[in-house]
Amino acid sequence: MNRGTEWVPNWLQRQALTRPHASALVHVDGTLTYEELFALARRFAKRIAEAGVTHGDRVGVLARHGLIYAVAVHAVMQAGGILVPLNTRLTAGEISWQLNNVGAKLLICDPANEELAASADGQQRQGALLWTVELSDIRSTLTARDFGALMTLSEVKSFRLADVHAIVHTSGTTGNPKGVQITYQNHYWSATSSALQLGLDQNERWLVPMPLFHVGGLAVLMRSLIYGTTAVLYDNFDAQTVNDALSDDDITLVSVVPTMLYRMLADERRRPPSQRLRCILLGGSGASEWLLRRCQEEGLPVAQSYGLSEANSQVATLRPDDALRKIGSSGQPLFASDVRIVDDNGDVPAGVRGEIWVHSLTVTPGYWNRPDANAETFVDGWLRTGDIGYLDEEGYLYVLDRRKDLIVSGGENVYPVEVERAIELHEAVLEAGVIPVPDDEWGQVPGAYVVIQPGYDTSFEQLEAFCRTKIAGYKIPKRWWFVTSLPRNASGKLLRRQLVQWLNES
Amino acid sequence: MNRGTEWVPNWLQRQALTRPHASALVHVDGTLTYEELFALARRFAKRIAEAGVTHGDRVGVLARHGLIYAVAVHAVMQAGGILVPLNTRLTAGEISWQLNNVGAKLLICDPANEELAASADGQQRQGALLWTVELSDIRSTLTARDFGALMTLSEVKSFRLADVHAIVHTSGTTGNPKGVQITYQNHYWSATSSALQLGLDQNERWLVPMPLFHVGGLAVLMRSLIYGTTAVLYDNFDAQTVNDALSDDDITLVSVVPTMLYRMLADERRRPPSQRLRCILLGGSGASEWLLRRCQEEGLPVAQSYGLSEANSQVATLRPDDALRKIGSSGQPLFASDVRIVDDNGDVPAGVRGEIWVHSLTVTPGYWNRPDANAETFVDGWLRTGDIGYLDEEGYLYVLDRRKDLIVSGGENVYPVEVERAIELHEAVLEAGVIPVPDDEWGQVPGAYVVIQPGYDTSFEQLEAFCRTKIAGYKIPKRWWFVTSLPRNASGKLLRRQLVQWLNES
Structure with a gap:
């Protein structure tokens, strides 16, 4: 056959x-x-x-x-x-x-x-x-x-099953976005893996208060289709509306990012959600211990998850009953997914950090029209995520750093190099370095260190307005610093880690 | 890839x-x-x-x-x-x-x-x-x-996924059993299709009071493995034990054949099963209207299903809430399965009978070492079941006749040709014709029309004892008739349908 x-x-x-x-x-x-x-x-x-x-x-x-x-x-x-x-x-x-x-x-x-x-x-x-x-x-x-x-x-x-259903663009670490191809097979395995992890109610009602153009939103649409159940859609996130829906609208599952969950918890009118709510699936970026403890106190069944577009969303999910026992973990891999932690010498033992590699039938067959990126990213059928983490003795995944310098701001991914490029297009700018800055509301926001061309003059406001014509609003730095030079290594590569240190010392 | x-x-x-x-x-x-x-x-x-x-x-x-x-x-x-x-x-x-x-x-x-x-x-x-x-x-x-x-x-x-997990023998219509190869892929799709149809409780407890060596029993073992849930096993079917388990043992799903369900309903100590019982999955052969109505009265959620070894059990399942509206139907195909009704001129319209063809990722890649049977059975990726049925306007499948003259006795498949061969090995027998005889307890039992060699003499008891050395007990005819000749067509082919008519007229 x-x-x-x-x-x-x-x-x-x-x-x-x-x-x-x-x-x-x-x-x-x-x-x-x-x-x-x-x-x-x-x-x-x-x-x-x-x-x-x-x-x-x-x-x-x-x-x-x-x-x-x-x-x-x-x-x-x-x-x-x-x-x-x-x-x-x-x-x-x-x-x-x-x-x-x-x-x-x-x-x-x-x-x-x-x-x-x-x-x-x-x-x-x-x-x-x-x-x-x-x-x-x-x-x-x-x-x-x-x-x-x-x-x-x-x-x-x-x-x-092998046909491509969608191409979802993801920002690259080194320049232009790449088109992640997602097949029908990827959707079936993602939907069934999720059901094996979270169970399947034949009257499932999955609430998506996040934009559907992200892989997480698309995955919920496709899961509901495969289950024959209901996707409950909101154009914009509003904490009160979501809280009301959880209580009144027979919602069984909801997908949110930590920023949303913070706001939901801040809604003081909130009553506990209905008995039917089985899981709050938390994606996008790591949740703080405070957030997880608050959810526990409120009786909210939170499942922290780790995923990426290349794996058609979820790779690992922490079951709600493990939430406090394994704080900081994204849980065990889904049933059909396998995770390795690899460094330059190969697989590392439990507890040792390395790059997260993923094998799963949910993983993309490759980027659209990018043989170079595919050759770099896939090794013997394994996806090299570029993310750093470790597995503990029980096989629970802990994600330490997202892909090279990735900034996750309110569930949106921002790649520093893309922002730096936009800033550097301005005639007054010699060079720019962008790093994540912790933010209570958004988790992280982009911050920029900028070196001005000799003989030129500009202001933060001018740079911000300039960026607005080039890149999406959520990518525009919320914090700016002018400096005389950027830290680089011998071969001229920007040392963003050094910038993070500057920030921490400031 | x-x-x-x-x-x-x-x-x-x-x-x-x-x-x-x-x-x-x-x-x-x-x-x-x-x-x-x-x-x-x-x-x-x-x-x-x-x-x-x-x-x-x-x-x-x-x-x-x-x-x-x-x-x-x-x-x-x-x-x-x-x-x-x-x-x-x-x-x-x-x-x-x-x-x-x-x-x-x-x-x-x-x-x-x-x-x-x-x-x-x-x-x-x-x-x-x-x-x-x-x-x-x-x-x-x-x-x-x-x-x-x-x-x-x-x-x-x-x-x-493409590896063969098991080879399950199924009796052929024309002689020796064939080994149906079942792959890991077949099991995954069977398990997930079943979950999409029946839902998935993370604490599923699936009771199997039938022998595990049948494809239906094996499928439950494999589903429980894939779900990470519990298979509750009994070596022998006992109606009271099963009824007690349904009430006391948190059973969520149970697989039975009609013969078992009859006996369960006859147990007068019976109390209604626990609230957790979601479905009684009824396979093996068609249930009578009387049986379905009794279940309805007792509040038992029965799902009649159609399946065969070549499709790794379930192909179609009738949801409990359709049980009475669609009496006699085996329901709609599972999510990933497709059914066609085909006669000599191709696909027939709704309501018209023909051979049931199945396409599904649960279908075997083929019989072990039987290129001849594979060439006959698979057409463009479709499995020709040999069973006869029709689809109604809403896509519900009605199975009219099982594979050429198949006898289903208490959930076991008996092929007449195999029984006839065994009888004909006896020196006193010239020829034999075997047909299904309706039976209250077993659904059907084999019945044999036998022609004795001129000059020889034997008795039903002697033939029965002889068969016992050749074939499994459930295949041995429970009814016998001596006749002077068997009905055959011009080319000498046995006309079993004529024998059925003799039986009906007797």
Whole structure:
């Protein structure tokens, strides 16, 4: 049997047949059952196909509106296209770069991002087709006849497990973002591994108060699809709204980052969540001991997790009942995932730090069109994460440092080199060094050490305004220092660790 | 990435690390936690390896004792061998044939089957090594030092998904049994598909009151392993014991065949089962409307299912809440499985009967060493089941006739041709025709129409005694008729349908 041709029935069609009246998507602007979602996605898929998109073509989706975003994700799948989720906080230039990188044929956006999309589209050399999906497109009632016709349409009868479902861009350590390819197989193993770890309620309602264009949000959409259960979507995080939903809306699982959890705990109206809440899945970055203890006191079942785009989110998860016994740990690897800790001499013993390597069926087959990065990143089927950590005697993973100097700010990843490059584009700047600065609210924020060109003059405010035209707002340094030179090693490499020391001593 | 080399961490080792103190196996003769089971399986694996078994070698297991059987299954896996489950109701000759068919290197048995195993082994030309596992081998205490050493042994660090885990013999329609190869991939997809259909309780306790050497029993063992949950084993079915366990022992799922369910309903001491019981999974053969209505009245959540060895058990399952709305149906295909109904002209519309074809990642890659049967059975990746049925408008499967003349007696499959052959070996018999005879207790039993050689004489009792030396007891006809000739078509093929008509008219 040729394993590369393994396929499964079209997931959404299957759920529309087996659970037609179950809620697929719940959003303040409307609820869609699996039957409705399938019919809508089919209708949109027809439009996507009419735009010239065929099997394997890339389609960008730029939308903060959860319902529009989710319907677009399903429509692209039903059209056989490859989804390219775009972060709405990026600049037009950054979006344009990503669209060009994957050669997108079509860009779908919501009304709120129409201007940004048009601007990004205009900056593209090839110029993808642009399609704005209005809420009315989703709400308009399908006639019974439409409905019947759409249900029997079947351009895509099955999904090949090896096919790429999405390309998610992740910032590189050394320059341009890389497109992480995520296959249908990756999604199935991620969804089932998560169910094996957290259990599976047939009436699961998974709340996602985080942007869906991140791999964590996308993973929840895909898990709900595979489970045939409900994704509860919010466009923006609001602590009170989330707390209310946890108590009143039969939520069984919720994905948050520590910044969100801090704010939820600060909501004084809060009552304990419903008995049905099984787990608060905590991703993005390490939670403090204080946060974990507060959750324990409040009876909140928190599961700290470690994941990355290259592994289609979760790699390891700490069960709530281990939360205090193993403070600081991200738990044991998921059932189908394996973790090694490696240094220059190979695998290291328990308790010794090294680079975290991951093997899992959830791991990407590689970056889009980047043989160089793939050769560096994958060794004998193992993903070299670049993150530093150790395993304890019981096989619990402790993550010490994220990928080379990665800054995690409120759940968003910021790579220093990208910020440094943007600052250095300013004519007054000779060189810049960016490091994470601890922040109570965001966990970390970027901070910049800047050397001014001789004979030039500028201010922090000017640099900040300049950056705003180049990079997403969350990447812009919140702290600035002017210095006369940056610490470098003999070969000229910037020593960011030295900058961190300067910060700690200041 | 070479997909044929996909692997996952050693499942039992993983559960021993992540859920060391959870119960893996529960049996009247003892309970084993995952940690204990892993250590034991490792110790036995060492012994299996010492017997000369290396990766991919076949190992027969002949045991009715649930705990010995289950430990042997794990030991074979930990030694990298391929499990060959043997039905303890077979004759020595039948067992010997199966061992020879796969070239088994080792035969493991429990004390109760030692004589049968020795006799089967003696009939083998090559003669597999024989090893009797005593209960005391399992109960003997491991010292702390043994334990530590066993835990770190790691001959088998991972399972390749494409590797064959077991070869399960299934009787053929035309002669000798065929060995169905079941891969690790088949088990993962079967376990996760079942969880997607029935939900997954992290403290699942799955009761198996049926022999573990059937594919249904093996599937429960493997699901419990993959879930990291508990398999509750009984060597023999006893209605009162099972009813008591359902009420008192926190059972969440139970697998039975209709014959068992009838007896459970006849137990008048019965109280309703615990709130935790989510599903009674009903396999083997179709349940009567009366049975389903009785279950409904008693509040028993019955899920009728359709499955076969070639698909590693379940293909379709009827959800309990559809039980009465869709009486007679086996439900919709599991999430990752697809069903077509095909006749000589291709796919037929809803409501029209034809052969049931199955596509699923749970389907075997093929029969062991039977290119002829594989060529007949697999078409473009679809399994031709030989069973006849139809799909209704909502995609619910109705199974009308099992594989060519298959008789299902108390959950055991009996192929008429095998029984006819055995009878025809008797010198007094000219020819025999075997058909299913309806039976209140067993669902069906075999019945034989026999033509005596001119000049010979015999009796039903003599034929029955003769059969007992050739085939398993459940295959021996319970009803006999002497006739002067058998109905055949122009080319001489036996018309069993005509025999069924004789029976109905008698």
